[in-house]
Amino acid sequence: MTDDDLTPDAPPPTAPAQENRRRWPFRGRRPRPAAPDAPVDPDAEDGAGGVGRGLRILLGLAAGVVIAFGMAAIGGILAPTLLALVLTICAQPVRVWLERHGTPQGLATGAVGLTVFALLAAFIGVLWVAVAQFVGMLPQYQPQLQALGDQVASWLQSIGVGPQQVQQIEAGFNPSTMLSFFSGLLGNAFGLITLLVIVLTMLILMPADAAYTPTLLRELKPMRPNLVFAVTGFAHSVRRYMVVTTLLGIVQGVINGVALWLLGVPAALLWAILSFLCSFIPNVGYFIALVPPLVFGYLTGGWGTVVAVIIVYGVINAIVQSVVQPKVVGNAVALSQTLTFFSVLLWAVVLGPIGAILAVPITLLVRAVLVDADPRSRLWRPIIGDLTHTREVMKHESDERRAERRQAHEDRSGRG
Known part of the structure; x- marks a missing residue:
């Protein structure tokens, strides 16, 4: 008795015709990939100090919440300061170009700052005029707005929206509500003047300080690249x-x-x-x-x-x-x-x-x-x-899958 006699009977080989045959609706369905195994070794991180990642994330989120509340508390001065910072960054190449063409540093800084402020003030002035015109013409549309609000309220009630929500939405179409809102924008002159004063001051100071920024960055680069x-x-x-x-x-x-x-x-x-x-x-x-x-x-x-x-x-x-x-x-x-x-x-x-x-x-x-x-x-x-x-990795993987499908199709065509 040989070893071949002790070997269990193997299943009959599948015919090529049966191997190539695919049944609907499973045509072209790819096998579902298995879930990846979880890594055994922890991620190597320098300076962990024994503090887990979860705790560090919670501490970071808590610090972010505190910072956000602090920023909101000083939003009246922080928002115009950030606006002036962004405007200074955008205008910096113009100031550098003026200095490169022989304009004195102080004159270039002042000219760019005042020009940016003038553009911002002109835009706010145009906005003020547009709002004033709108406030003047708004009472003419009071009947139409009231009728439109009633139509919207009826439609919302027909689809099951609660009466309290309907009243809040209907109040938004009230001309008096709109009029008070836009009139408040016109009347808040003190807040607008405060914003413009902060922006103007920052637009004068920030470009002056920005003149030293390239040199400071060059000095800092060897130590903090x-x-x-x-x-x-x-x-x-x-x-x-x-x-x-x-x-x-x-x-x-x-x-x-x-x-x-x-x-x-x-x-x-x-x-x-x-x-x-x-x-x-x-x-x-x-x-x-x-x-x-x-x-x-x-x-x-x-x-x-x-x-x-x-x-x-x-x-x-x-x-x-x-x-x-x-x-x-x-x-x-x-x-x-x-x-x-x-x-x-x-x-x-x-x-x-x-x-x-x-x-x-x-x-x-x-x-x-x-x-x-x-x-x-x-x-x-x-x-x-x-x-x-x-995106490059995804494109490479997509090209590989397309090549595999093309090769598999050619193999099946050759066996057929």
Whole structure:
């Protein structure tokens, strides 16, 4: 008796025809990959000091909450200071260009600061005039607004919305509520003057201090190269994002304003300015800028004007923010959509409307301090949105899977 006689009978080999045959509906279904095994060794981290990662995360979140409450407490001076910082960063290349062409340092600094402040003050003045015109014409639409509020309230009740929520939404269509809100904007002159004084002072002092920044960074680079890398990267990213967004926002506001004027929507200048401001607010700015023209477009032209406004705003927003801006800005921002939306909500709560407008620059500042300045923390950049390398890896894996499927198809065709 040989060893072959003791071997159990093996199952008959599968015929090639049966091997190649696939049954519907399982055609082309790939086997589900098994769950990866958990790593045995802990992650090697320097300076852990025996403190677990979970506890460090909780301590970091607690410190972040305390800092956020502190920033909110001084938001009245912190928000204009951050605005002046962003404006100084954007205007820094102009000051350097003037000095390179022979302009004295003090004259270049003062000229750039005053020019930026003049542009900001002129914009606020135009906004003030537009709001004043809107407040003057608002009582003319009181019956239409009241009727529209009643229609919206009836529809909400028909779909089961509670009476308390219906009353709150209906109150938003009350002309007296709108009038008091916009009149409050006009009457808050002291807060506006305080903001302009802080911005003007900072625009004079910050450019003067910024003249020493290149030399300070060169002296600091041998000792703290990562910090210098983070600061210079932050300035470059903020400058590119803000300049591009400002130029595209002007184009977007002008086109929207002209279209609203041609459609006969009242207060077209005010909604054009609102469109410009909301271009700095990612994700939600489009909807904020769209609602008022829709309401007043319906009051003046009915559903035809509403559809026209939606088309104009939708096309302009899709072209500017979805096609042009990503290509021009490139990887300067490198923040995920989720983090960007959360940053808008967070900084709007902490610093108010200026926080919502400066949400991306402030988040880039936080990333520069917490992530870019520490080589050990840069591994988090892909998670928070820097997907340049990740996209390359995904493309390589997709090409490999496509090649495998092509090879498998050729093998089956050869056996058939």
